[in-house]
Amino acid sequence: MAHDHDEQLALLIDRLAFEQRAGRPADVDSAAREHPELAAELRELWAVAQFAHLARPAEPAPHAVTLSYPDAPTPTDRAEHGSAALPRDFGDFELLEEVGRGGMGVVYRARQKSLNRVVALKLVREAHLATDADRARFRTEAESAARLKHPNIVTVYDVGTAGGQAYLCMEFVDGPTLAEKVRTGGPLPPRAAAALVAVIARAVEHAHAAGILHRDLKPSNILLGGAERKADPLPLSGSDSALRATASALQPKVSDFGLAKQIDRSEGITKTGLVVGTPSYMAPEQAARRKDLTPTADVYALGAILYELLTGRPPFQAAHPVDTLLLVMEQEPVPPRHLNATVDRELELICLKCLQKPAEMRYPSAAALATDLEAYAAGQPVAAAPSGLRFFMARLFRETHHADVLENWGKLWIFHSVMIFLLCLLTQVLAWEGYKDHVWYMGFWSVGLVTWGTILWQLRKAAGPVLFVERQIAHAWAAGVCASIAMFWIEWLAQLPALTLSPAVAVAAGMVMMFKAGILSGRFYGWAALNFGASVVMPLVPQVSILLFGAVSALSFFVPGLKYYRQRKARIA
Incomplete structure (x- = not known):
């Protein structure tokens, strides 16, 4: 099977x-x-x-605008768009040289003949190779970018077709990408990095105000124009002329809205479930393929860009993109100061706040991030410091990316809560009726738990494929069951009165909840504490000790089960 x-x-x-x-x-x-x-x-x-x-290894051209889409270019694509055929005419344009390519489009430096100006011309791959998804992304970029008018966003001049080939005519930025700047020059001075990202964040906030998420912000999508371009000056302390000179030569322009998404759309071009973006700069919720992305996803990417400017490397990077995705979702980044001792504590806090796993713990907007970065660059106090106990508790009780699997268990846990309470109630009734023979309890719990556990697992398997993390949780629960059954056998072998060691069952249940807290959601720490508390109270109320455990254990499953059952119903609806 x-x-x-x-x-x-x-x-x-x-x-x-x-x-x-x-x-x-x-x-x-x-x-x-x-x-x-x-x-x-x-x-x-x-x-x-x-x-x-x-x-696949990439071979970007000088000053390339690297586009990291899942459908990466093939050698055939490169041959068809090779620079050997250049210069050549394309409608109103003369294609001069290729400056970048990706899975969706090829970017050329071109001359627009009617206006005699140099532009950047982006073409979809050859028409007979372009899929519906390619065309959808291209249209999205055109519609999104054409609406944005900002000095730090690449200007879109025209959108059209020539000879059946769609194109996007944009401002040509004669400069390297931010990725090339870091690759050749290493990390930027901390205040210059903060000032630069502040300008980028203001541009991104402008896009957000227009209802557009970028979703693929990264250093290679930030073009650097010269100081002669009339962009807003970077806010730096007047006493630091060296930093001002460095920053003035780096006027950033946000480009490549090929993965842009309108914030108010319930469905986007990723409806197929395809993960889009660049793993090292992708927010955890984006890596998990959630469709309800908010501006905080771009805030995360801005934090990843800042991290790379400070350390020379992205916060997460592995040999394979899938491994990078797992790091993004599961691991915490190495603090920037561990990689670059010149980074101030305040700037590190700003950067790490952007990179928080839960979206609600990041800056609520790109504007809020820009404000803190500008304050830091100007030598003023920042607002990024953790808020003491509240910050600690929010991190402690947050959900992990595995928590979504609990939707598969919501209804089953409700059933389980009823069964565990009935098991404990019948056990307590036996004790009240004066049954002292260990065989009753050993048989009742051994047969009852093993039978119910088997039924529960078969019900889960019938509902769909069982994920690896679910098997981990099932093993932890099975360990708790084994500990509970072993307690009755230990009482018999040690010739102790029946139910003497019953508080140990609550301890085992608390340990299972601790395991769930580490893997699924920090909220299970609360249920672990409740079970541990019950184990302490049970010896004080021997007449109802098993019933007390049954009530606490049932609540530990019923309340989370109801939450995730409702969450699943709401998502399906």
Whole structure:
């Protein structure tokens, strides 16, 4: 059966890949509807398959605008768009040289003949290779960027087609990318880095005010113009002329709105479940393929850019993009000061606040981030310092990215809470009735828990594929069950009165809750404490000790179960 399961998944992935290679959209949602039992696993494997393309080595041209999309360019694409055919005419434009390319488009330095001006011309890959997804991203970039007028956002002049080929005519920025600046010059001085990111953040806030998320902010999408360009001066302390000179030569321009998304749209071009963006700069919720992204996703990316300007490397980077995604979702970044001793504590706090896993713990907007960065660059107090106990408690009780799997268990945990309470109630009734023989309790709990555990697991498996983290949680719960059963056997072997060691059952339940807190959500620390508390109270009330444990244990499952059951219903609705 497992072989058939894996074989079916492989066939579906192959079918989607074939559709994509043929230039047609790979409809993951349709495949998931046809095979609901494989839906969750299919989406995860398809996302991994898409990111595998990112592992191919890139060869960006000088001053390249690197576009990191899942459908990366192939050698064939490079040959078809090679610079050997340049210069050549394209409608009203003369293509002079290729300056960048990616999975969706190719960027040329071109001369617009009618106005005799140098522009950046972005073309979709050859028309016969462009998929619906390619065209959708291209239209999104055109519609989004054309609405934005800001001195630190690349200006879009024109959108159109020539010979069946769609193009985007933009301002040409004659300078390197921020990625090239860091690669060749190393980390920036802390105040210069803060001032530079503040300017970028103001530009991003302008996009947010227009209802647009960028979703792929990274150093290679920040172009650096010369000081002669009339962008706003960077706010620096007047006493630091060296920093002012450095910053004045780096006027940033945010480019590449190819992954832009309108904030007020309920559905975007990522409806298929495809993960889009660049792993090292992607917010955890974006890496988890959530559709309800907010401006804080771009705030995270701005923090990742600041981190790289301060340390010379992104906050998370692994040999393979999928490994990088896992780091983004599971690990904390190394504090910048551990990599660069010249970084001040205040700036490190600003940077790490942007990189918080829970979106609500970041700056609420790019404007708020810019304000703090400007204050730091000017030598003024910043507002990023952690707020003591509140900050600690928020981090302690936050959910991990694994918490979403609890939606699969909501209803089952409600059932489990009823069963565990009934088990404890019947046990307490036996004690009240004077049953002292260990065999009753040993048999009742051994048969009852093992039978119910088997039923519960089969119900979960029938609902769809079981994820690895669910197996981990199931093993922790099984360990608690084994400890509970062993308690009755230890009493018998040690010739102790029945139920003498019953408080140990509450201790085992608390340990399982601690494990859940570390893997799923910090809120389980509260339920762990309640179970540990019950273990202390149980010896003081021997007449109702098992019933007390049953009530506490049932609540520990019923309340989270109801929460995630409602969450699942709301998401489906």
